[in-house]
Every structure is written in C-alpha cells, then in structure tokens.
Amino acid sequence: MGGSGASGHQADAAGMAFAAAELERLAAMIQAAAEPLCGAWFCALRLAPQPDRLCAPVTSRLPDCGTGRALEQMLDQVCAQPCDADSSGLVVREDLSGHPRVLVALPLCSARGRVLGAMALVFEAARWGGRGSVMCQEVARIAAALLDATAVRLRLERELRDMSLRVARLQRLSQIDPLTELENSASFERKVRDRLGETAQPAVLILLDIDHFKQINDLYGHQFGDRYLRMISGALAGCAPEGAVVGRIGGDEFGVFADLDPGALGWSEALMLRLRDAVQRAASLTGKPDLGRVSMGASLFPAQATDYVTLFKLADAALYAAKDAGRGTHAIFDALAPQPFVPRDLSRRFARAMAGDEVLPHFQPIVDLQTGRCTGYEVLARWKQPGRDPLAAGSFAAVFEDQDLAATLTRSMLLQSLEAVRGTPGFCAKDQRLSLGLNVTSFDLLNPGFLSDLDTALAAAAMGWEALTIEVTERIMLGEPEGQVFRALADLRRRGARIALDDFGMGYGGLRHLAGWPVDVLKIDRHFVRDLGRTPRDGAVIEAVLGLARRIGCRVVAEGIETPSQLACLRLMGCDAGQGHVFAAALDAAALATAPLSYDLDRLSDLMTAAQ
Structure with missing residues (x-):
C-alpha cells in the first residue's frame, strides 16, 4: 500500500528511459541514412521533450569544436521556432571555423504542426547547392514522420503499461483489508x-x-x-x-x-x-x-x-x-x-427455535433483603433442548448482536411473560406489588416503535407501566446523553417504568452513566458476590456501590446469591434486594402460581449456622 506511489514513480522513470533509448536508436538510424541521401558530411538531430513526460530531450553527439558549437546554436534556434506550413524553416550559414563548409538546420514537424525537434547537416561547400535544400527538406519530412509515429507508439505503450499497473494496484487493493493490510x-x-x-x-x-x-x-x-x-x-x-x-x-x-x-x-x-x-x-x-x-x-x-x-x-x-x-x-x-x-450457525438454529416456541421465559425472584418479601421477577430466556436442560442466555449470547433476532426475542419474552403473570397476585392493576424485569438491547431502544409496542402489550395485559423494570447493561449506555437511547430510557421512566443498570461494575465507564442518565436500580454483578466473605476486595467494592447508591437515590440488587453466607453479608451491609439460587432457581411459567411471595431469611441464616 505505502509503496504504490514509489513504484509508480519507478515505473515512470523506467518508461522514460525506455522511450529515450528508442528515440536515440531512431535518431541514429536517421542520422546514418541522411548523410548519404543528402550528400552531407555530418548530420545531427535534436529531439524536443516529448509531451506527457514520455522522455527528456535527445541530442546527437556534436563535434567538440567551433563547428559543433555553431550547430548547437542553430538547433536551439530552430527548435525554439513554431512550425510554419508556409515556410520550410531552413536556416543556412557558412562555417566560420575556417573550413569551406555550409551549415544547414531545419525543423522536424509533425502532421499536426508540433515541433518534434530539429536536424542539422554539414556540407562541404562544393557539394551544397542545386537540389541540396530540397533533399534536406525531404529527408526532414521522412524523419519527422518516423519520429511522430514512434512517439505515438511509445505513448500508447506507456498508457497500456500504466493501465496494467493501475489494474494490478486496484486488484490488490480489492484483496487487502484497508486497516491492517492483510488479506481481506x-x-x-x-x-x-x-x-x-x-x-x-x-x-x-x-x-x-x-x-x-x-x-x-x-x-x-x-x-x-x-x-x-x-x-x-x-x-x-x-x-x-x-x-x-x-x-x-x-x-x-x-x-x-x-x-x-x-x-x-x-x-x-x-x-x-x-x-x-x-x-x-x-x-x-x-x-x-x-x-x-x-x-x-x-x-x-x-x-x-x-x-x-x-x-x-x-x-x-x-x-x-x-x-x-x-x-x-x-x-x-x-x-x-x-x-x-x-x-455462524446459531442465527439459523435460533430463528427456528423461536418459530417453534422452544425459547421460553423463566422467572428469577427478586427478594427484599430486609423483609424477605418478593418484589418481582427478572425475566430470563431459556432455550429448550431435547433430552437436555434448557440453555441459559449466556449459551446463545451472539443472538443479541443480531438486530432482527434480538428484537424478536425481546418481543417474545415480553408477550410470553405478560401472559404468564396474567391473573397472578401482585401483578394486576388493582394489586400492583410485583414487577417484571425485562432485559432489552440497544436495538430495542433505537427502534422508534418500541415504546408503543410496550404500551400496547401492557394495556392488553391490564397492567400499568409501574409493573415494568427495563434492564440495560452499561455497554448500552455508552452513547452520548440526549441520544436516542437516552431519550428512550427517559421516556420509559416518565411513563412509570423503572430503569435498572445491569451487571454494574463489569462494564466500562459505569460511574459516568450515574451522573446524568435515568437510572433507578443498580444490579451488582455476581462476580463481586461470588467471593464475598472470602476476599476483602469484593466486599469493599459492594460497600462502595451501596454508599454511592444511597447518595444518588438508587436501589441496589445483588445478583448471583448462592449461599446463606453471601446472603448474611449482604444483609449486614444493608443491600436492598437480591436474587439467586439461595432463594430459588429461575421458575418456569407453570411454577409462578405457587411461588412464595415471601422468604424466611432467618431460616436461611440458620441453615448457614447449621452448616458451620
């Protein structure tokens, strides 16, 4: 890539050298033929610079004497004059070096009137006269025609060579990745x-x-x-x-x-x-x-x-x-x-699974860590596999990078989960105590019709916006405030939905989002909960998040609580709510009707004590 310009200059230089060599050979042939044809003692040629950088000027070797210097002056004089159809341009002078000679110079003109160069001849004075000037003009005409044809051929050859180089460069450019210069x-x-x-x-x-x-x-x-x-x-x-x-x-x-x-x-x-x-x-x-x-x-x-x-x-x-x-x-x-x-295979298989109702919502309880009351559920997608346990979303995470599949999954989880909780205590409009946490992608928030679809679905289920918590990751919030994602979240919040920042602490720039973005809930990633009680660092991170959340008015939910000891530590720290297998695994729709609305946190603590 970087060497293409240098290689182009090298090709130009090589082309000019080739053209100069060709014209020099032609000039030598004309010179050798002109002397016997005209009866001249010496013949010299000067070829003018060729257009389009075909080649530099070409001049025959001149004698190193007064005659040679006189010929050089005459060639300069003739080359500087334009071609005149009404005049031969013949210049004749005597040799002033003391020899009985006549110096003759005349232009070499193309059929289009362009000066190709000049030809100079030296005659013995006794042999000049009669038809000498006529023969000189005829030889000059033939020489000009040969030069003109050769220059045209050389230009065409150069254009063909340049075109071949351009084609080769373009072909190579089509093969390489422009950023890395590797094969694409x-x-x-x-x-x-x-x-x-x-x-x-x-x-x-x-x-x-x-x-x-x-x-x-x-x-x-x-x-x-x-x-x-x-x-x-x-x-x-x-x-x-x-x-x-x-x-x-x-x-x-x-x-x-x-x-x-x-x-x-x-x-x-x-x-x-x-x-x-x-x-x-x-x-x-x-x-x-x-x-x-x-x-x-x-x-x-x-x-x-x-x-x-x-x-x-x-x-x-x-x-x-x-x-x-x-x-x-x-x-x-x-x-x-x-x-x-x-x-690369997942998209096709997942689309078939969606069409076959193989992707279903499961519901993970979210529990108030002070009272034990179930405050709602996070909706988790599960993919049914014949003869195997359902697959969690982490196994098909690539789906969330596909705009169409991601949007289809969000809509399916919304409609199926609303249908599953229809009539369940705590979800109806008159008894709105529980909420559904719906994970959405940037594709959803960038879709202008997404909020309208939510409104229609909630109305059909006889549920208010307060029943909905929209869960987004820090990565979704990497855009600028006042962008489409920001506006969509702000509008959701105005309508009554809560906004939860999921997996907090595992993304990049999360603190920046707390400054101006519409956020109601921080969900601490399970990574920090996993080693709670074993490493002081994770405990310090959670305490810092809790302190920050209190100051900005956010509720905190700890994810991935698996053991009574983790639960006890989080309660002592004053964490608002939590979810994880210590309470229950994610429930299918059929299990919702019998799911507990409160959990005995003291009994779970007793289990910890008994285990010790």
Missing part, C-alpha cells in the same frame, strides 16, 4: 481454496479472535482499537511461516493458513503458541497489561476436512470451544468433544 475475508478464502486445490500437502487453518475487543474499544476508544488491530496484524504476519496466508476475516477475527511439517509432532500446537507469544509481545508495547489475550481454534487438512467450508466450520467450532474453556487459550478441533454453538 474474500481474498483469504480464495487463496486458501486455491491452495487446497493445488496440493495434498498437510496444512492447518487457524482462526484467532481477540478477547473482549468490544470492551477494549469502549474503554480506550475506536482509534486505539484500530491501532491495536494493526499491531496484532503485524505480529501475526511477522510470526507466520513463510508462504502462509494471513488475513483479517472479521472485525476482531483473523485467519492463518499454513503448511504443516509432516515430520514435526505437535507442529500446529507450537505454531499457535508462537502466534500467541507474538501477539502478547506486540500488546506489551501499548503499556496496558490487560491486553494481548486471544482465543484460537484450528482444524487440519486433509486429516479432518478436504474442502474450505468444512475446514472453516471445524476451526470455528474449535475456536468457540476455546472461548467456552475460559478464553485466552487455543484448541484443535476434536470430533469427540461436545461442540458449543457457533455464531
């Missing part, structure tokens, strides 16, 4: 397909994904994100074996296709380790210790697949197996291992 997705696939079709040489396809790249963009900004991508691409290209195909095949995903060394055991594993080390070395230059984590998956040719589509699918499955194992690791496809959902 289409070019990567094409080159790997070509390699697969050319040889049976064992090879490995590695897919590499930058862990948490969206959060990196959110935290450090997109300019830094672009620079980080360029650093990683440079590390991969520099570390990949000679002849490997390296490409950027997605926003934060890269591919490497390399031949295997059949005699080296563990070669694929060693290559992935080298790639990881190269990425970590590049990331260390940023001075940010949290960067440099990547997940990788690989598949083998021809041992596991012989075509590109299958090879890619298997490497993709291995990549997501590595992510399921905790990210920051790598895996080679294993047909015997259980395979996770791969986002």
Whole structure:
C-alpha cells in the first residue's frame, strides 16, 4: 500500500528511459541514412521533450569544436521556432571555423504542426547547392514522420503499461483489508481454496479472535482499537511461516493458513503458541497489561476436512470451544468433544427455535433483603433442548448482536411473560406489588416503535407501566446523553417504568452513566458476590456501590446469591434486594402460581449456622 506511489514513480522513470533509448536508436538510424541521401558530411538531430513526460530531450553527439558549437546554436534556434506550413524553416550559414563548409538546420514537424525537434547537416561547400535544400527538406519530412509515429507508439505503450499497473494496484487493493493490510475475508478464502486445490500437502487453518475487543474499544476508544488491530496484524504476519496466508476475516477475527511439517509432532500446537507469544509481545508495547489475550481454534487438512467450508466450520467450532474453556487459550478441533454453538450457525438454529416456541421465559425472584418479601421477577430466556436442560442466555449470547433476532426475542419474552403473570397476585392493576424485569438491547431502544409496542402489550395485559423494570447493561449506555437511547430510557421512566443498570461494575465507564442518565436500580454483578466473605476486595467494592447508591437515590440488587453466607453479608451491609439460587432457581411459567411471595431469611441464616 505505502509503496504504490514509489513504484509508480519507478515505473515512470523506467518508461522514460525506455522511450529515450528508442528515440536515440531512431535518431541514429536517421542520422546514418541522411548523410548519404543528402550528400552531407555530418548530420545531427535534436529531439524536443516529448509531451506527457514520455522522455527528456535527445541530442546527437556534436563535434567538440567551433563547428559543433555553431550547430548547437542553430538547433536551439530552430527548435525554439513554431512550425510554419508556409515556410520550410531552413536556416543556412557558412562555417566560420575556417573550413569551406555550409551549415544547414531545419525543423522536424509533425502532421499536426508540433515541433518534434530539429536536424542539422554539414556540407562541404562544393557539394551544397542545386537540389541540396530540397533533399534536406525531404529527408526532414521522412524523419519527422518516423519520429511522430514512434512517439505515438511509445505513448500508447506507456498508457497500456500504466493501465496494467493501475489494474494490478486496484486488484490488490480489492484483496487487502484497508486497516491492517492483510488479506481481506474474500481474498483469504480464495487463496486458501486455491491452495487446497493445488496440493495434498498437510496444512492447518487457524482462526484467532481477540478477547473482549468490544470492551477494549469502549474503554480506550475506536482509534486505539484500530491501532491495536494493526499491531496484532503485524505480529501475526511477522510470526507466520513463510508462504502462509494471513488475513483479517472479521472485525476482531483473523485467519492463518499454513503448511504443516509432516515430520514435526505437535507442529500446529507450537505454531499457535508462537502466534500467541507474538501477539502478547506486540500488546506489551501499548503499556496496558490487560491486553494481548486471544482465543484460537484450528482444524487440519486433509486429516479432518478436504474442502474450505468444512475446514472453516471445524476451526470455528474449535475456536468457540476455546472461548467456552475460559478464553485466552487455543484448541484443535476434536470430533469427540461436545461442540458449543457457533455464531455462524446459531442465527439459523435460533430463528427456528423461536418459530417453534422452544425459547421460553423463566422467572428469577427478586427478594427484599430486609423483609424477605418478593418484589418481582427478572425475566430470563431459556432455550429448550431435547433430552437436555434448557440453555441459559449466556449459551446463545451472539443472538443479541443480531438486530432482527434480538428484537424478536425481546418481543417474545415480553408477550410470553405478560401472559404468564396474567391473573397472578401482585401483578394486576388493582394489586400492583410485583414487577417484571425485562432485559432489552440497544436495538430495542433505537427502534422508534418500541415504546408503543410496550404500551400496547401492557394495556392488553391490564397492567400499568409501574409493573415494568427495563434492564440495560452499561455497554448500552455508552452513547452520548440526549441520544436516542437516552431519550428512550427517559421516556420509559416518565411513563412509570423503572430503569435498572445491569451487571454494574463489569462494564466500562459505569460511574459516568450515574451522573446524568435515568437510572433507578443498580444490579451488582455476581462476580463481586461470588467471593464475598472470602476476599476483602469484593466486599469493599459492594460497600462502595451501596454508599454511592444511597447518595444518588438508587436501589441496589445483588445478583448471583448462592449461599446463606453471601446472603448474611449482604444483609449486614444493608443491600436492598437480591436474587439467586439461595432463594430459588429461575421458575418456569407453570411454577409462578405457587411461588412464595415471601422468604424466611432467618431460616436461611440458620441453615448457614447449621452448616458451620
């Protein structure tokens, strides 16, 4: 990319040198033919600079004497004059160097009247006269025609050469990713397909994904994100074996296709380790210790697949197996291992599941930690699997990145949950004591008709806006205040719904959102609750959040309470509410009718004491 300008200048220089050499050869031929034809003792040519930078001026070698200097002056004089159809432009003078000679110069003009150059001849005085001037003009006409035709041919050749270079540059530009200058997705696939079709040489396809790249963009900004991508691409290209195909095949995903060394055991594993080390070395230059984590998956040719589509699918499955194992690791496809959902297949399967009513709402109780009263439920999507436990949303999180599927899921959860609680005590308009926590995405809040759909659904269920808590993550709030997301949340709050900031403490810039965004509830992520009582740091974080919430008037809900000890600590800290398996697992719709409206917190504490 960066060298295209330099290569263009080099091509121009080479073209000019070629044209000059061609014209010099032609000038030598004309010079050699003009002397016997005209009876001249010496002939010299000067070719004017060619247009379009075809070549520089070309001048025959002149004698190093007074005659040569006189010829040079005459050539300058003739070249400086325009072509005149009514005049031959012939210039004749005697040789003043003491020799009995006549110096003659005349222009070389194209058929279109452009000065191509000049020709100068030296005659012995005894041989000049008669038809000498006529012969000079005829030779000059022939020479001009040859020069003109040659210049046209050279220009056409140069244009063809320049066009070929431009086509090659454009073709290359169409193959590379403009940010990283690696192969783009289409070019990567094409080159790997070509390699697969050319040889049976064992090879490995590695897919590499930058862990948490969206959060990196959110935290450090997109300019830094672009620079980080360029650093990683440079590390991969520099570390990949000679002849490997390296490409950027997605926003934060890269591919490497390399031949295997059949005699080296563990070669694929060693290559992935080298790639990881190269990425970590590049990331260390940023001075940010949290960067440099990547997940990788690989598949083998021809041992596991012989075509590109299958090879890619298997490497993709291995990549997501590595992510399921905790990210920051790598895996080679294993047909015997259980395979996770791969986002490229997930959309199609999830759409079918939605159409088949296989995705259902479950309800996790939210309990007041001071009174034990159930204050409502968070609606959680569960995907029914034949012969298996229902899948939680974390198993199909990629759905939330698909605008159509995410919007369809939100609407389905809303309508199904409202139908499930219809007639349940605490949810009717006359007895509005419980609320439903509905998780929404940025796609929902950016949809102008979303609030109207909510209003219609609530009215059909005979429920008020007060029954609804809209749960959003910090990532959704990364936009600017007064944007569409902000306006939608503010409008929801004005209508009576509460706004809960979910997974608080795990996103980026959460404190900034508390300053001006419409937030009523902070939900502390289960990560901080998990080690409560074992590590002072998590307890300090929760206490800080509780203190902050009291000052700004927000209610706090702790997520993921699994043990009586965690419950006891949160109650001592003064946390408002909580949810988790210590109270109940997420309930299906049928279990709602018999779900308790209050929980005996003292009994749960006694369980803790008995366990000790």
